[in-house]
Amino acid sequence: MQLLFSIGFLEIHWVDIIDILLVSALLYNFYNLVKNTLALRVFIGFLSIYFLYLVIQATEMELMTAILGQFMGVGVIAAVILFQQELRRFLMMIGKTTSLNQDFFQFLFKKNKNPQNWNIEPILKALKTLSGLNMGALMVLSANEDLKNYINTGDILDAELSERLLVSVFFKNSPLHDGAAILTEGKIKAARCILPVSENEKIPANLGLRHRAAIGISEVTNALVLVVSEEAGQMSAVHRGQIKHNLALPQLREELNEYFAHADDEVETVK
Structure with a gap:
């Protein structure tokens, strides 16, 4: 794996940059689905707890890590239930935009085009x-x-x-x-x-x-x-x-x- 640059103990590789971009694109598209809805508050709440869990895990707080770890395990099931409509729309968007006649990167950074013959x-x-x-x-x-x-x-x-x-x-x-x-x-x-x-x-x-x-x-x-x-x-x-x-x-x-x-x-x- 080719090393891009190093900052102290932190080593950054090309795959890390790609990983960050992919996660950012996925979060951005999911945010567009839930913005200005009640689901946005739940989404932000889940993200906050997950980032807190990562911080506690990094600091090696074993008891809090165990407690939040159990919560995160149940939280995945709860998220599927709470975000049922949003996840369905998100998966439908992936299915539409990753078809053979469209560019995958258009899905990552642009909205899906679906021109229709509307007469208003x-x-x-x-x-x-x-x-x-x-x-x-x-x-x-x-x-x-x-x-x-x-x-x-x-x-x-x-x-x-x-x-x-x-x-x-x-x-x-x-x-x-x-x-x-x-x-x-x-x-x-x-x-x-x-x-x-x-x-x-x-x-x-x-x-x-x-x-x-x-x-x-x-x-x-x-x-x-x-x-x-x-x-x-x-x-x-x-x-x-x-x-x-x-x-x-x-x-x-x-x-x-x-x-x-x-x-x-x-x-x-x-x-």
Whole structure:
């Protein structure tokens, strides 16, 4: 193994540099999956305990090493349970980006590109109509993530994007209006879907279950969620647990363009 340089008792080899870069890249990509979500706090907590364990192990504190060693053994199982959704998304990202037609280093330092044929005009027109009629609506848009677990909770449509269809789904007398519509791959995949409700205590009390569900799904996925309030007809956008209230149509267009451009890591915005 070729020695790169030495600092006192510390010897640095080429393989050590590669090792550090690989670990940094993996941590960076996993951080991108959990940032602005409740899972981030748990992730930071696990890292803090693990680094403390390494320090105690290096100082040869046998009792503390034994105690934290037992905790770390159980902690791996706990992490798999707590980060089930994030690990699934992380493994899916690896599966997509390490295929034969892509460069492995693109996975390490760039986001996965997954261009899709999205037409946002029917979405914007439907939002405008629903807002004008004070019809509550909840739309989950995913540019590059599999939401199959949530899609399976509702009724599968797999229909082309259409203003009339979206408005019909959320019409008050429609059997599909109760729940969320999930849009992926440029289509309306399902309606009447059940979403996880956020448990964030900082959410204002005036926000109802529809908004809490929008925040909840945005905390565990990279989806952009659009909400129309049934009481006031106000339109909102939610991403990564952050909600933007009372948006006008041009602002919603900007949110959609920014989301798709960022999700696909493309220079062009969606028209």
